[in-house]
Ligand code: UDP
């Protein structure tokens with residue numbers, strides 16, 4: 556445990572969040588102030604809003620908040636890169652400027668009072684503290700079920716992730732330094748951070764409904780996020796394709812054997828047109844699927860080898 560209270564940075568990725576941001580910042584400021592007044596955290600703790608190239612007045616809201624309270628800092632990305640990149644930009648901006656960073660969504664679906672417990676665990680020596688949802692009543696049935704299925708699928712595919720944990724977590728300065736060494740472009744922070752290791756713990760909280768505005772994660776984004784979550788960490792789908800191919804080849808040999816034996820042993824042979832066409836279609840679809848999975852990986856390699864910057868910062872308010 557350190558002697559001086561730690562400087563905490565609260566990182567909020569924001570995309571078109573003008574409707575909620577002011578309230579969110581107010582609520583989080585209250586949490587920080589109450590902890591600072593008790594001497595749990597430093598009075599130099601701050602909130603960093605990362606505008607992910609919003610099309611609405613999010614950045615103007617951040618500028619106004621910053622003007623009236625210097626505890627509210629901001630960065631804006633040059634264009635919309637997505638939640639994970641906005642979060643990374645915020646974490647990397649906080650790196651070297653805090654003792655621990657806590658990431659939380661702008662809609663405050665994740666209960667901010669868990670921050671107090673996270674900081675307590677950090678002060679007790681934990682370097683990464685994961686916020687885990689106790690229940691998700693506020694989410695739609697579809698979101699709940701699909702999230703659960705996805706976690707299970709990830710586990711089966713050998714991806715190490717924390718069950719029912721989104722991106723609500725505390726990371727120490729050392730964890731942020733280690734995260735900076737992960738240079739990959741296909742970002743799936745929930746998979747990367749457990750790989751960092753270090754001493755970690757979890758904090759349970761209740762997930763609430765979005766305060767205002769709409770979810771920025773429509774089904775299409777959720778799907779591509781899920782595919783990234785598996786293919787960025789596990790080569791198992793490719794291996795599965797190989798084994799399916801192998802199994803089919805064995806089946807093929809057995810059928811060929813059966814046909815050969817039937818030719819010699821019986822004079823009655825099926826016309827076989829339907830089964831032939833069916834198997835052609837079946838194999839065709841399997842081949843296309845396999846190419847798709849392999850393409851997914853080759854696409855990832857293609858993006859990684861270019862080593863393009865993962866985000867570009869347009870403005871920064873940090874004084
Ligand atoms: N977000 C972002 N860039 C995007 C989409 C979302 O920075 O392209 C932010 C958004 O402002 C919010 C967080 O990511 O703070 C989570 O988004 P949202 O609440 O819409 O997702 P959900 O909770 O519905 O999964």
Ligand code: MG
Pocket residue numbers: 660662664765770
């Ligand atoms: Mg949300």
